[in-house]
Amino acid sequence: MTEENIPVDEESSDELFEKKVIRTDKGQEPYRIDKFLMNRIENATRNKIQHAIEAGLVTVNGKPVKSNHKIKAFDEIIVYTDQSPESLDVVPEEMPLEFVYEDDDVMVINKPAGMVVHPGSGNYSGTLLNGISWYLQQQNPNIDEKVLPRFGLVHRIDKNTSGLLVMGKNSQAAAHLAKQFFHHTVQRKYLALAWGDMEQDEGTIVAHVGRNQRFRKLFEAYPDGEHGKEAITHYKVLERFNYVTLVECVLETGRTHQIRVHMKLIGHTLFGDTTYGGDRILKGTIFTKYKQFVDNCLELCPRQALHARTLGFAHPRTGENLFFESLVPNDMEQVIEKWRKYVSTKMKE
CATH class of the missing domain: 3.10.290.10 (RNA-binding S4 domain)
Known part of the structure; x- marks a missing residue:
């Protein structure tokens, strides 16, 4: 797994x-x-x-x-x-969680990189749901923690992706949110650092996403739609650093690893993505100074440089449009700044 x-x-x-x-x-x-x-x-x-x-x-x-x-x-x-797993128990565990917003119906959490969203094979504890279960149990000792965390969870983000995630605090709220995700009315914007200097300032990637036909633990983009499910990612260049590009990705669909495999498909694997080969030099001449610089960046951010920065949805009870934005985490911010300075220095030489 x-x-x-x-x-x-x-x-x-x-x-x-x-x-x-x-x-x-x-x-x-x-x-x-x-x-x-x-x-x-x-x-x-x-x-x-x-x-x-x-x-x-x-x-x-x-x-x-x-x-x-x-x-x-x-x-x-x-x-x-x-579709979330039902067979595994969610054991309440006290842990620090960053709540961006909370009321009687919903809560928005800023998930750190390195945290799995829900328990599963190989990850039975330390997940976001373990922490949420403990947190909700403190609010209501009689809550059925075996039910609420599952129907409250309507989407997830990868373990090594940081950023915003919304959960319902009751079944009606979760149902309303689930329908918004299904009908693609939820606004989701990701910040990503990708290898290479992208040719277009903006574009749309349309390619099915499904499991790799040989390596079932990986995912693959299928532009001809022969496998997987429909997936659409819109991207816009925010800043160029010659060898890497800072982009904003907007999800129209939400397939597993969608941004990661879509960006790889167009030749711009995410910086630091160990699963899809972004944890080595993909652009630029491999010489000692440059290699040392890249290695330092990878050490600062030893994960895919991907952050779920913004999240917008209609409140399930009031219908009010809510919009949240989270700060870029320190590991990504440091790497972006290092690339910014590196390019600036090169231009002066």
């Missing part, structure tokens, strides 16, 4: 809810919706389905229903299914 703790779904996504559309045929007799969905959705439990129904994640002919609703012929059922 890779450091990002990829879940079990075949073509993984950072958006943890998936939309399923089910249409009943003409011979469908009246039948409880919760029992019907248990038979139609793989690995679904009645408890999980009932939670989804209560949260408004199940509609029949465009309207939310109750668990005892009887479906009939020619119904259209839409289900937003939670």
Whole structure:
């Protein structure tokens, strides 16, 4: 399993809810919706389905229903299914967390690089959800920590990517947020340092993202769409440093490793990305001074130089548009400044 703790779904996504559309045929007799969905959705439990129904994640002919609703012929059922792992317990752990915003419905957290979002194979403790579970338990000792952290989590970011992440504090809020992510109305902007001097000042990368066909722990961009799922990344150059480029990436979709494999596809692997080969000199002549400079930069930021800087969404209760921005973390800021000075010095020579 890779450091990002990829879940079990075949073509993984950072958006943890998936939309399923089910249409009943003409011979469908009246039948409880919760029992019907248990038979139609793989690995679904009645408890999980009932939670989804209560949260408004199940509609029949465009309207939310109750668990005892009887479906009939020619119904259209839409289900937003939670793809986060359910089999592993989330053990509450006290840990420092940086909350950017919190109210009764949502919380926005600034995740540091090096922290996995949720428990999984090889990462059973020290994850963001372990800390969130402990934090919420202090607010409400009677909270069911086995349920809330899972339905509160609607998206995630890679272990070694820093930045903003939103969670719901109740099932209705989480459902509302999940639908916003699915319909691509959430604003997400990332700051990235990429190898190479990009030709265009801005552009859009359209290429499916899915697992590498040979190495299943890695992901790959498939521009012909032969594998994976649709993925769209918009980018804009912010600053050029000859051998690397500072860019802003806007996600239209949220596939696992999307920015990382999309940038690699166009020849601009992220600086410091150990998984995809960005932790060595990819641009520039390899001579002693330059190599020492790059090695120093990689030592300062021993991860992919990628930060989820801005996050915007509609508040699930009030509908107010909320927008948050986090400061660039110290490791990335130091490396960016070193490149800035390096280029400035070279221009004076």
